[in-house]
Amino acid sequence: MPHSPSSAPPLPDDPRPGTGSDLRGADAARPRHFAFVLLNNFSLLSFSSALECLRIANRMAGYALYTWELQSLDGETVTCSGGTVFAVSGTIREQARDDTILLCSGIAVQDETDRRLLSWLRREARRGLTLGGLCTASYALAKAGLLDGKRATIHWENQDSFAEDFPDVTLTKSVFVVDGNRLSTAGGTSSIDLMLKLIADHHGEDLANAVADQLIYSSIRTDQDTQRLSVPTRIGVRHPKLSQVVHMMEANIEEPISPAILARDVGMSTRQLERLFRRYLNRSPKRYYMELRLQKARNLLMQTDMSVINVALACGFASPSHFSKCYRAQYHTTPYRERGSQSTRLSI
Template sequence: MKEQRQVVAVENASDRPRRIVFALLENFTLLCFASAMESLRIANRMADKELYSWVLVGEGGDTISCSAGTRFQLDGDLGDLNRDDILLVCGGIEVHLATTKKMLSWLRREARRGMMLGGLCTAAYTLAKAGLLDGKKATIHWENSDSFTEEFEDVELTKSVFVMDGNRVTTAGGTSSIDLMLKLIATHHGETLANAVADQLIYSSIRTDQDSQRLSVPTRIGVRHPKLSQVIQMMENNIEEPISPSVLAKDVGMSTRQLERLFRRYLNRSPKRYYMELRLQKARNLLLQTDMSVINVALACGFASPSHFSKCYRAHYDTTPYRERGAQAARLSV
């Protein structure tokens, strides 16, 4: 069947396509990369003109694996780029292992050319490690935000879907790459083309840099109770220095007993138990994603002593913090 499509008029179309350089890190997330590249491909198709071109680079210039295990053929090694290129680093799981000295040196060198440089998914970590996000706003996947905040104090981390701060861009991962690409396409060639690309992607709700990457508290917990949501939000924002249930209850205008009943009814656990689970979840993220000592992890999650932290951790995860980290090291060495 012959393909029929409407060609979209574009703004600022030049004779030379704008080149996007995707630097793929080992175990990069396929969804964030594919979402970005497909958006560019569709923009070319809808304009019936090559507005964008792209190349894939990585250490060694041979092949590289995504987190799903599929290997990709690279177009080249970490070579010299052009000032007009847009460089997007694609991260994924275990990004700290993929952030090598060679990659960091290359990023610092290329950044001096003044090009737009971005990190998709967890690659904000790589940019921050290279010192390229100091004094900038950025975002990263919510699962990595705790460890990122602990390690990079000079970066203003947000919870946005994507962030553009000068010539630095970062995304939270997943489909947020689409939102960033639509923003760039609109900036380069107009809103009409960006909307046409979104239609082709069956992407009915285009997000901006003002949108949060995570679902609201009521949606996440499946309960729409304003005071319960408010208390949980306060808990999530006060992990290092936990607030007592009595203070939480007072702050939302109820008694401690009423708060207890509320948690039991909707979440089948006490406020104290729920708060502990939040703190232990953050502790596990820090243990697996950073080199912080167990003592510092304990302090960052509101535990007064390592022994108390270890006891609570073992009761919840059936292992100690030290064994958790040791088991991860063993898995990574295989």
């Protein structure tokens, strides 16, 4: 597999913005270098989205603005979560100080985050390198202590477990975060948004827009955009009071709010709230709230090492026996069996 950028010949007469000789200057002789570190079961979409942005930027400019290489922990081939095997140029090593390291992971990042990786990340951080995590790789950066006191993001499905494991990290719901020389993305196509921002910072918005056009990426997101769809879009209902109540439920899982208080806060009676949920969601507010709490509990059981009792408390269940009864009714298994059946965690 080639590891150098795909560079087109110079295009002096190319009329496209951000291409050709208008970008040539001091940076032309010093392309920025990215080291992609692939962990087994990494997300192919997150990785390829980032890499394609660099390749297309080179093509639009007509020469190498960026170079890159692929590395693994042991220098051996790496398999992505879709089963495709990737060759790499070598093992993780000391990078040049102005390089950017992008750690790529996906399923079972905890199993891939060993002492050697953590030690290497800490050494490179002490040398001042920019370090980024694509998809679930924010977990490895946080485990190394490199996100303490910083803003970061991770895929929405893993936010509950991440928040429990790393309370010193300011976790956001943004599609990507740049906090100094720490980068993180929420997975999927959010790698495109991060790389377009970096390209714009390095070489101007015209080039970033040209790259987006090549990708047929019509809506570039910023770090102010959240990764999940809005409540009305997710539940398929555009009723402002219903959306407000669902948002309140999602924000108060550990200490659930009674239906009477929810109804009062949106200016309706409990009976009106009941009818609203029955009409649009075909369930009672109490049932909908319970399903939200059990979904979070399931995420924590599969993605963290929290005890079943602590999971119950984090999801608003005062009694472990009540939690187990509700969990069995919803998922047809007990929390203890669910925990035992999970051989991998932090999966996307």
